[in-house]
Amino acid sequence: xxxxxxxRVPTSLRGELTRWMLEVQTGVFVGTLSALVRDLLWxxxxxxxxxxxxxxxxQTNSEQGFAIRTCGPTSRRLRDFDGLQLIQxxx
Amino acid sequence: MSGLNLRMLPKVxxxxxxxxxxxxxxxxxxxxxxxxxxxxxTPVPCAxxxxxxxxxGTTITHAAVRSxxxxxxxxxxxxxxxxxxxxxxxxxxxxxLRLLHQARLCSNPxxxxxxxxxxxxxxxxEPLASDLTLRQIRGKEGIRVREAYARASRETGVTxxxxxxRRDDWRAADPVNRALSAANSCLYGICHAAIxxxxxxxxLGFIHTGKLLSFVYDIADLYKADxxxxxxxxAARDNDDGLETRVRRLCRDMFKEQRLLARIVDDIDRVLxxxxxxxxxxxxxxxxxxxxLWDPDAGEIASGVNYADxxxxxxxxxxx
Numbered sequence: 001x002x003x004x005x006x007x008r009v010p011t012s013l014r015g016e017l018t019r020w021m022l023e024v025q026t027g028v029f030v031g032t033l034s035a036l037v038r039d040l041l042w043x044x045x046x047x048x049x050x051x052x053x054x055x056x057x058x059q060t061n062s063e064q065g066f067a068i069r070t071c072g073p074t075s076r077r078l079r080d081f082d083g084l085q086l087i088q089x090x091x
Numbered sequence: 092m093s094g095l096n097l098r099m100l101p102k103v104x105x106x107x108x109x110x111x112x113x114x115x116x117x118x119x120x121x122x123x124x125x126x127x128x129x130x131x132x133t134p135v136p137c138a139x140x141x142x143x144x145x146x147x148g149t150t151i152t153h154a155a156v157r158s159x160x161x162x163x164x165x166x167x168x169x170x171x172x173x174x175x176x177x178x179x180x181x182x183x184x185x186x187x188l189r190l191l192h193q194a195r196l197c198s199n200p201x202x203x204x205x206x207x208x209x210x211x212x213x214x215x216x217e218p219l220a221s222d223l224t225l226r227q228i229r230g231k232e233g234i235r236v237r238e239a240y241a242r243a244s245r246e247t248g249v250t251x252x253x254x255x256x257r258r259d260d261w262r263a264a265d266p267v268n269r270a271l272s273a274a275n276s277c278l279y280g281i282c283h284a285a286i287x288x289x290x291x292x293x294x295l296g297f298i299h300t301g302k303l304l305s306f307v308y309d310i311a312d313l314y315k316a317d318x319x320x321x322x323x324x325x326a327a328r329d330n331d332d333g334l335e336t337r338v339r340r341l342c343r344d345m346f347k348e349q350r351l352l353a354r355i356v357d358d359i360d361r362v363l364x365x366x367x368x369x370x371x372x373x374x375x376x377x378x379x380x381x382x383x384l385w386d387p388d389a390g391e392i393a394s395g396v397n398y399a400d401x402x403x404x405x406x407x408x409x410x411x
Binding site: 061062063064077079081082083084086087088089090091 | 107108109110111112126129130131132133134135336339340342343344346347
């Protein structure tokens with residue numbers, strides 16, 4: 001399962017994403033994508049964010065069972081602790 | 092959450108292996124745990140976490156320790172890079188069943204020898220001949236360890252000049268020895284957390300003896316040759332930058348790949364031949380539940396009862 005969360009992005013980008021994923025709530029997308037499609041789609045999203053921000057969460061075979069990627073100025077920051085991903089709320 | 096049902100917590104097998112932090116303040120935040128440093132606040136899902144390693148420069152509040160203890164996260168205070176252990180917190184069971192079993196095996200030399208033989212037996216692919224003396228087994232084990240180092244050295248091309256480190260000067264050791272120390276320390280932490288989580292004592296060792304962590308060394312030795320030795324050589328083959336961090340990252344992947352957390356409690360139970368355990372006891376559902384009183388005839392009798400209030404004939408009846 002792949003989840004993409006977008007904030008402050010152009011409507012056209014959200015529309016584009018709904019071709020692959022379900023928009024469960026505004027800016028929250030869920031879908032089942034292959035690793036290749038997911039990476040290409042994420043690249044596409046990152047290019048078209050404008051001033052918005054986004055986070056990608058997908059299942060992997062890591063200890064946590066999932067991985068997170070972010071792009072754009074989000075209100076949270078991704079931190080890595082020796083391979084364990086946690087979220088920081090900046091000062 | 093006070094009065095937390097321990098069954099709500101992920102088992103050792105399902106949790107995240109460890110989190111090592113340094114130079115930050117840890118306190119309770121919105122009923123969870125958060126790390127604070129200059130750059131911000133990082134909440135930690137502590138119920139999912141098996142082990143929290145506190146490195147230098149960490150401060151932790153009383154409330155945070157309480158939350159961590161309630162969620163069964165083992166806390167270890169360690170030196171830089173998680174190497175060296177200073178103190179420990181509490182594990183994930185309130186039942187003393189396993190501890191009593193361990194103490195019984197440990198205090199009877201014949202039973203203890205059986206455990207030692209089982210501990211050695213799991214390290215060799217072929218069964219150990221029953222006529223081998225302990226001394227001979229130790230010799231065989233020495234050869235096995237030497238071969239593990241030689242094999243790892245051959246496979247990675249990292250030269251091996253023996254295990255050497257100076258306790259007073261970490262940087263003086265060669266990279267592979269430093270990688271070994273960092274990986275072993277991570278492994279000790281996981282073993283320590285599993286031992287505490289299952290309700291064993293880290294001090295009642297079988298092969299090792301005399302230290303408060305003897306049993307941790309016993310259990311870690313089951314895995315070293317297969318897990319941390321190859322990993323340390325692999326880490327030392329690449330450049331020296333961020334060696335300790337790289338080792339911990341490799342450790343996490345390797346623990347996951349080898350399903351260490353899923354195996355470790357079973358492995359400990361197996362070498363101690365614990366047999367079938369009763370399912371969760373009342374103590375695991377209610378940490379505040381009363382334990383029992385020992386009785387030479389009945390085994391256990393209820394506590395929290397004032398035996399002075401019982402009629403005299405019942406008191407007399409208890410005498411043989």
